[in-house]
Amino acid sequence: MPEVVLTDVAKRYGQTVAVESMSLTIGSGELVALLGPSGCGKTTTLRMVGGFVPLSAGRITVGGRDVSALPPSRRNMGFVFQNYALFPHMTVAQNVAFGLQMRRFGRDDTARKVTQALNRVRLDAYAERYPRQLSGGQQQRVALARALVIEPDVLLLDEPLSNLDASLRQEMKIEIRQLQQSLGLTTIFVTHDQDEAMSTADRMVLMYRGRVEQAGPPAEVYARPRSQFAARFLGVANLLAGSMTLDGTEFMPKTGPMLRLRGQRQIRGDAIFALRGEEIGLTTGTVPENVNCLGGRIGIATFHGSTVEYHVMTDAGITLISRVPAPAVGGAPVLPCDTRVSLHWKPESGVVVAAENG
Structure with missing residues (x-):
């Protein structure tokens, strides 16, 4: 499969900038997820790759071929829309055959390819x-089969799971990934759901205000966000405003005691200490050695199946969220509100990023 390269791609609608100077390479056979909030430019980017939205600037190549000015019909890309866009007056087989007929395949070839595509998605x-x-x-x-039957160079998926219920979304997420891997398809997957992006993609591209905020393997982007937005958008993050000491070994929050750090890059000026909820231990007993520790009382306890989320009002006057494994069946119950607890985390946990306006 060819690689897709976006070079300084931009899209403007009058004075409004939807995508600004975006450069990105999607490797051969790679699944890249474009992730971000509504209005960040991810769907516009996908539609520019597919040829449905013209570029205001920049260039897009597929396998070294410049497709920037080509219409969708000449890009050989399979597209799965958010609402599936199936023709209601056509049967399943006719919907799947549509792209082949537009490419003037013979009747026998069309029938054979449609059968193969429906078998692949278990809808024969x-x-x-x-x-x-x-x-x-x-x-x-059906929408997937229609996109795959033309044997595309690139598969484009625009929020394909957003209309499904939770259990079916999980099932289809796995099926899409298995299909993509078995076919070795270069794929771009647009979603606003961080779980979909992290569990499906080889690489995740987090977008914000028309720009790439951070890109990399999902585990890396999640564990080491490079900005306040990335830390806030991905997962349950506790954000503490303050600044680092000159030697980078401690963080001074605007509220609360000094916190020890280890392995952090130096941030000058106003900074944010971002700490995931699952990195914070919670105990009613003895606290481990060589950790940061804050005491407090549970304000809210929320059961999430495999985890329990505790909102703890600390003695320092700040609320921190801790996510811990749920009690085993028959074990200790979820701790009630107002229980006195200690929160603790290692100095190497969390990440310090530059503070953003607002």
Whole structure:
């Protein structure tokens, strides 16, 4: 599969900048997730790659071929829309065959390829049904089959799971990943759901205000955010405003005691200490040695199945969120509100980033 290269790509609508000077390479056979809040430019970027939105500046190449000015029909890309965009008056087989017919494949070749595509998504028994007779998950599989049947160079997925319920979303997420890996397809996946991005992608591109905020393997972006926005958007993060000491070994919050640091890059001026909830231990007993520690009382306790989220009002006057494994079946219950606890974390936990305006 070819690689996709975006070089200084931009999209402007009058004075409004949707995407600004974006450069990105999607490797051959790689699945890259574009992640970010609504309005960050991720869908616009995907549509520029697909040819549905013209570029205001920059260049897009696929396998070394400049496709910037080509219409969608000449880019050989499979596209799965958020609402699936199936033709309601066509059967499943006719929907899947549509792209082949536009490319003037013969009847026999079309029938063979449609059968293969429906087998791949386990819908061969539904070939003569209409979209209205299918569930949401089945409709999504039809949309996938239609995108894959043309044997695309690149697969583009625009929020393909957003219309599904939670359990089906989990199932389809795994199926999409398995299909992508088995076919070795270069794939761009747009989502606002961090769990989808982290569990599906080889690489995650976090976008904010039309720019790439941070890109890298999901575990790296999650564990080591490079900005206040990245820390806040991904996961449950506790953000403490303050500054670092000159030697970088301590953080001085605006509220609360000095915190020990280890292995942090030096940030000059106003800074934010970002600490994930799962990095904070919680105990009613003895605190481990050589850790940062704050005492307090539980304000809110929320059960999440495998974890319990505790909001603790500390003696320092700040609320911290700790996520700890849920008690085993038959074990100790979730701690009630107002329980006196100690929060603790290692000096190497968390990350210090520059403070942003607002």
